[in-house]
Amino acid sequence: MSNDETRADGAGATAGELTGGDTDHGHEFPGMGSIRRWFVTTNHKDIGILYIVTSLFFLLFGGVLALLIRAQLWVPGGLLLDGVSYNQAVSAHGLIMVFWFLSPFAFGFANYIVPLQMGAKDLAFPRLNALSYWLYLFSGLLLMVSFFQGATFSGGWTMYAPLNVPVYTPHIGASTAILALTLFVASVTVSSVNFLTTMHRMRAKGLTMWNLPIFTWSILLTVWMMLFAFAALLAALIILSSDRLLGTLYFSTSGANSSILWAHLFWFFGHPEVYIVFFPALGAMAEIFQTFTGRRLVGRKYFIGSMILVAIQSFIVWMHHMFLTGINLEVKTLFMATTIGISLPFDLMVFALIYTMLKGDIRFKTPFLYAFGSLVLFILGGITGVFLGAVVLDYSFRGTYWVVAHFHYVMVGGVTALIGAIYYWYPKITGKMYDEFLGKVSFGLYFVGFNLLYFPMFLAWETPRRVFEYRDVYITWHRVATIGGFLLGLAFLVTLYNLYVSYTRGEEVDGQVWDYATTAEWAVPSPPPLENFTDGMPSYVSGKLEFVTRGDRAATADGGEAATDGGTTADGGEIVAHDGEEEHADHASIWPFAIGAASFVVLVGASGMREAAFPSGMEGAFYVGTLVLGIGLLLYSLVGMARESFTGPTMHVAERWPFAGVENMKMGMWVFLASDVVLFGAFIGSYVFARVAEGWTTWHHLIPEAHVTLPGLINTYLLLTSSFAVVLALVFARRGSERGVVASLVTTVLLGVGFLVNKGIEWNHLFHVHSEAFPHGWDISTNIASSTFYLTTGLHGAHVIVGLIIALYMIVRARNGAYTNGDPEAIEYFGLYWHFVDIVWLFLFPLFYIL
Known part of the structure; x- marks a missing residue:
């Protein structure tokens, strides 16, 4: 309900007037004058x-x-x-x-x-x-x-x-x-x-x-x-x-x-x-x-x-x-x-x-x-x-x-x-x-x-x-x-x-303020109600802005007209009217603020970490303690946001070209992964730039003989198998097999943990390599080759860790039938992320282990 909707008893008072706020999925949403609202x-x-x-x-x-x-x-x-x-x-x-x-x-x-x-x-x-x-x-x-x-x-x-x-x-x-x-x-x-x-x-x-x-x-x-x-x-x-x-x-x-x-x-x-x-x-x-x-x-x-x-x-x-x-x-x-x-x-x-x-x-x-x-x-x-x-x-x-x-x-x-x-x-x-x-x-x-x-x-x-x-x-x-x-x-x-x-x-105004403004924001009150449109769902099928309500093909707001500045629109055929086509969306959540605050604490703590060594004394204790506290708060806030029951807006009737067959969550995941492609591309490009500058073959002299192919090959098989396990989880979810979903996700987690353990063993071995060329081992600060290897594969490992945290959370939900009785697509969205992480490794493996 928006604050323009009146009570059924005809008293004429809105929910906002009675409570000092707007309604939010059946609950009071703080008014504009409330600090809590912001x-x-x-x-x-x-x-x-x-x-x-x-x-x-x-x-x-x-x-x-x-x-x-x-x-x-x-x-x-x-x-x-x-x-x-x-x-x-x-x-x-x-x-x-x-x-x-x-x-x-x-x-x-x-x-x-x-x-x-x-x-x-x-x-x-x-x-x-x-x-x-x-x-x-x-x-x-x-x-x-x-x-x-x-x-x-x-x-x-x-x-x-x-x-x-x-x-x-x-x-x-x-x-x-x-x-x-x-x-x-x-x-x-x-x-x-x-x-x-x-x-x-x-x-x-x-x-x-x-x-x-x-x-x-x-x-x-x-x-x-x-x-x-x-x-x-x-x-x-x-x-x-x-x-x-x-x-x-x-x-x-x-x-x-x-x-x-x-x-x-x-x-x-x-x-x-x-x-x-x-x-x-x-x-x-x-x-x-x-x-x-x-x-x-x-x-x-x-x-x-x-x-x-x-x-x-x-x-x-x-x-x-x-x-x-x-x-x-x-x-x-x-x-x-x-x-x-x-x-x-x-x-x-x-x-x-x-x-x-x-x-x-x-x-x-x-x-x-x-x-x-x-x-x-x-x-x-x-x-x-x-x-x-x-x-x-x-x-x-x-x-x-x-x-x-x-x-x-x-x-x-x-x-x-x-x-x-x-x-x-x-x-x-x-x-x-x-x-x-x-x-x-x-x-x-x-x-x-x-x-x-x-x-x-x-x-x-x-x-x-x-x-x-x-x-x-x-x-x-x-x-x-x-x-x-x-x-x-x-x-x-x-x-x-x-x-x-x-x-x-100032002088109060409402609706259309400028004589020749033609965009849709001027067809609603000023300021707009909580959920924007109270007279029905907007439509441009007729070539002008209209509001479609149940049993009424088109009712224009306040008797006026407003058309997009593009002039005529495509004739999209008949509209199925949905007055109240969705349950009212929620508008309140404390968890975004909590995650932002926790991220602030984490980075204040991280700022004091210098060259892989904690500072000494009271200053060092402050930064270490702040970092640990921040990580704890961040994990708690992320879990709180994931567990929160929250209803977002949906539009059953909408223009979706060119993504008509893609759900919002899937598209959001694809868009995020597109940015991640550039992120990893920049890391790989930096590695190639540094190697070419050093000399493509000269580069091998910066790497110890102990850096062999086998650990990378084992990790390649582990990740590819884990991707297959995620596919099985989706198949079981669509078949309604709760036990199969849980088993597949557990397998994914075990294989992912195996990847990290194998990577840790490899890193520990390289850290403690002692040879004439590397008397102090081969760590992140030894040379540019070690820096690019540890940081690039470390970024990939961080993605694996994030995926494992999500998978563990999904296992808990799967035990309660969340994906067999509810939304199996959630496993598909996770799978997109996990397969991307595996594909990235298929690029990193030859770059850092073979070439």
Whole structure:
């Protein structure tokens, strides 16, 4: 029941009015004013608000660091900070803004708006949605903790090797910052699986992929990029954490190869990240242009095609960040061409937005001003970026403030559109109208401050990046930039003040706020009810948004009409009406918060582990105790979440192309495994890179003769047999044989344990090898060959351990008939994971034991 539904006795009081909250599967769900609600909520709109509010906090945090940087640059040589403090401020500012502000800010809107635009009641996996938020929040808190552990990371936001290893950034806080970023990537992965499953399988009937609103399209492409790009970053961060905490030698070895390896891993993520940040802003910009020009986006299908093309091309341009390295001229020329090529689809999108303005009737409201300002700034950023795409010019500009200016014109230019999105969707989220005068004042301050801050950097371009010494001739430009920075900060404060005052005293609005807004979120009340749609299930079969109820083919909300901005939709035939087609979904669970908090404790403890040896004294006892406590809390929380009875949203009637025959859980597992392919691919690629750099045959001299093939061969047979046992478990489940299911799963566990025991025996033997070449054994820190062997096979072993924990839990459930009387598909989903782990081993075995 939503809080728009009245009691049957006609008293007219809603459940929310009587209890101070909404109903949640027959139970009271805390009201918006309850603190408890924000710790237990899994509702996509609440999670969206949490993302937006939290990201704005990190904006203030990163903004204060930015103002410190600008104050330092008032005069050559600096005013406030010493060298280490300045490096920390620059590094933390970049990390916070890129990771903890930009993407989460956009995904606050994505969480809130996308399900409404698609006609879904929530995301496919509400608890995973809440988990993604709590992992995000606690990763940010972990970064803040790093400031109190000697010093946070100070090697720049790109974390280039070898500055990212303990020799140059020795403090525990630097390791904590890297672990914080790792936890953030885990949040992104969980969120990506959730969004992709939802957007491909939970669209309203008749809402085909091609007719999705532009903002939803931008999020869909963003999430696909995130899935693969962040998996590469996760690999880089795991390897870096291993170098810092366990003593591996990926980036700690001498020579340029370790630096180039990091550059490849980081920029394979780093360049798609530019579009990951900008695409949601582009989608919001297009929505705002359509609404405030009263004109459907010109060339809409070409606009979408351009976004698809950019998303694909974003993964084949990363080496233009490496023109100053030792890669050969032919490769540099190739990547110069791909860089120029990726700018062409953006040209089309820019012209589409310009022609939409020219053909429409513009209303200069605050959201449009920000969106238009964003377009202007992005054009300047794009043009200056083309300079950097040319190899010869990049030789001069790289490492200077030209790059700083270009980067901010693109990235903060995207923020400009997202500020417009705040004003655009603020009435929908709060039910209150913002103050238009203050909105326009904030835009004026913002646009002037932005250009005063960043444009002088083009003129003072010979100033070196991340250095506060510069030539006296540039003093005026740097002082103008500093004044612009404080003016830009004031603009943000005016916006925050406007939002606060409008929420407390603003004019109340409902439903359709903007005259020409055509997307589905404007067809429901403002703010929307708990489960989004109370007048029936949304449908686009007739070509416009309608709400199908029992016994009534279509009832339009409040007598109005709203169509997707794509215009007509596919005629999907007759709809089977399902009023109350599902039991009410749950909206509350404490376990996502608990898992996030436990992960925070685990990583605080792990940050103190240095080079495979526990620290001594009270400090060492604190970190060891924290790590053990965190692991216990994490396991308890995971089991609690698994045992919790929770009903998520379902859509019996929906558009599911191209995944109509795949259940939500199966698709979620496939999407997760797709990211895992990139993770292992990055590890295997790192091994190949290191081996080629060392010499493919020379590599054998780094490996002891005791490293023989037999243990790997035995483990290959063990894993292949265990996969067969999982197949048998599924067969028995479908035949209704409880005993067969239990026996098969027990066999899987025993074979998996045998794999780990055999691996442990092999490792112990290699650790204690004593020969002339390896007098101290062959451990993880001996050489690059041992580091790649132990870390890559160790990552695979960690996957085996996770699978065994899941299998043990499934054995307990199988003894109670969970899969023979209930859901045998759960074994299939587990099997997908387990077979993937086995397939990975079939690649690792020849690489590390035969070749």
